[in-house]
Amino acid sequence: MVLRRLLDGRYLPEELLGTGGMGEVWRGRDLRLDRPVAIKVLTEAGLDEPMAAERFDREARAAARLTHPHIVAVYDFGTEADDSYLVMELVEGRTVAALIADGPLPVEQAVSIAMQACDGIAAAHVAGVVHRDVKPGNLIVTPSGTVKICDFGIARLPPAGGQNTLTGPATKLGTSSYMSPEQALGRPVDPRTDLYSLGCTLYAMLAGVPPFSGDPLSVLHQHVNEPPPPLRTRRPDVPVDLDALASELLAKDPADRPTDATTVRGRLAALLASSDAATAAAAPVTVAAGPPAPAGADRSPDGREVAGRGPAAPAQEVAPAPPARGPGTGRVPTRRRRVLLLVAAAVLGVALLALAAVTLLTPDTDPSVAEPAVPPAP
Known part of the structure; x- marks a missing residue:
């Protein structure tokens, strides 16, 4: 079937979208309202099927009762020159x-x-x-x-007027x-x-x-x-x-x-x-140490910072990685930290004393100190 003529003076078929056992669906335009529509028409095989026209009528009456975002809307139904047609919402997808x-x-x-x-x-x-x-x-x-x-x-x-089945109870x-x-x-x-x-x-x-x-x-x-x-x-x-x-x-x-x-x-x-929730729990979580992110940091649409996408912080502001944490704890115990600080201070003191002794015992005329080493000539 080639359907190129205007239906009801307003519906213009433009492109065949699909063909089924009894009908065809066309992309079309409602010239009166200037909007795209889908037009379903019966094919010749459908015209020979006694119940096809009743199914068209039933689809139009069923959809006319329903206005819902998850149901394709039916706008119009009619017959013209032996062509039964349904005009529906055109859904891309x-x-x-x-x-x-x-x-x-x-x-x-x-x-x-x-x-x-x-x-x-x-x-x-x-x-x-x-x-x-x-x-x-x-x-x-x-x-x-x-x-x-x-x-x-x-x-x-x-039920309407005692008739509710399409063909019969055993169909x-x-x-x-x-x-x-x-x-x-x-x-x-x-x-x-x-x-x-x-x-x-x-x-x-x-x-x-x-x-x-x-x-x-x-x-x-x-x-x-x-x-x-x-x-x-x-x-x-x-x-x-x-x-x-x-x-x-x-x-x-x-x-x-x-x-x-x-x-x-x-x-x-x-x-x-x-x-x-399971996906969110399984995702790795980055906990930032130090001051809040600068105002220019990238954010996701819901306003949260996007990890790893803000401006790079200056090198001197990068904190050293914290020591490994034991189970159930979020920081190094205070007593252990004091011991570590005392040990570090003692080592530093010893290093300073050694440096002072070397300085005092080394002559000022030592060429190894006064001038840089020169590599041997080739």
Whole structure:
């Protein structure tokens, strides 16, 4: 499909960004408001899919209920000349799926992404919306690190006029690698369904692969019947508490999972805080002796001096290195210091007496003292 014409007299597609099974996403511009937008349109294959138009409508209605910094905003929805389209916030960045393709993520980054996803998921749940397809491909990370949840096309919406399901109660909706056991069995879903998918996503971010692999039917069977391989067997540096949280999120029975996304976010935040504290405790600490640093010393953005980056102090002001400290002490004991001073004074006195004797006993005409030595001629 080549989409170059104006939609609704205001939305101009400019560049194709990506193509899926039923739709295309274009970078475009809203000429009326003069702002960049993303335009999703159905392809010919999508037009032949009976539920595609309903999914477009559902995504628009779901996103219309949600205004949140961690959810991609939908601005408009319409149909023109057989083209159904969604106009959305244009988000620059990479999906988590693209990040995982480069390898497992650092623990802190994975936890941060999961925390932000929890914020968006919690906002959706408060509005009565269950996403039903939380996965790395539906999480976008901007260059600044902000996470945005997208694609509410199969979301479960609050009941309206007695109709709440997309197709039917036994229809399996979602992506097999990130699908909850209740979805695989065609059972009713609730907010804990999204938490299971978030657990699969967290697992994939840390291990580099989702918890289960194989053909789609095999993966669905494993979601329902098999425990996932312990995360720490694939990634030993994952903290024990984070491994435990991932296991709880991946519980087969929704009743065994955490109660809500806000609770999960709190536990992730505690893990991140403890990780930061451990990193700070392990970092070497430089204790400066003597007067405070001069006013011109470099400082970090939070106002602290940056070690080793201020102007160099004059050589005569550099204090000698202190003697090695014993365990539990910060300075040399006073009595020991007095003994050291007395010994030093005695040695100095003896040296002065020896120098005086040499001076008195040496004749003034000694050429070795009166003039410098001359090296022998070659």
